[in-house]
Amino acid sequence: MLLAISAAWLGFKALRNLSRKQALTRRREELIGKYGQEVAEEILAGKVWQGMSEPQLLDSWGSPVEVGREVIRNKVKETWKYGQTGKNRFLNRVYLENGIVIGWKN
Secondary structure (H helix, E strand, O other): OHHHHHHHHHHHHHHHHHHHHHHHHHHHHHHHHHHOHHHHHHHHOOOOOOOOEHHHHHHHHOOOOEEEEEEEOOEEEEEEEEEEEEOOEEEEEEEEEOOEEEEEEO
16 A cells, blocks of 8 residues: 555656656747747846846746836836845846846846
């Protein structure tokens, strides 16, 4: 009985790991199709860079906890905040201007 439970558990873990690998492969292929190999690898590594587009940032870091927005004439400046640690305290802030990353603060 114990042997059967152990075998079932190992089988479950193997299937779960396979499912994760398949999901990562699908995501990699999706990102390569959207952005090309080089950019896709940077996104999968969780990187942020100047000139990165808003959709690329979403694919790399996901949705921010909070967004601050300021409109000045023909510019839209946003601060995307990630990793909230307290009231108005965040681990990371990414600054965008008209949907393009112009800087960040860790």
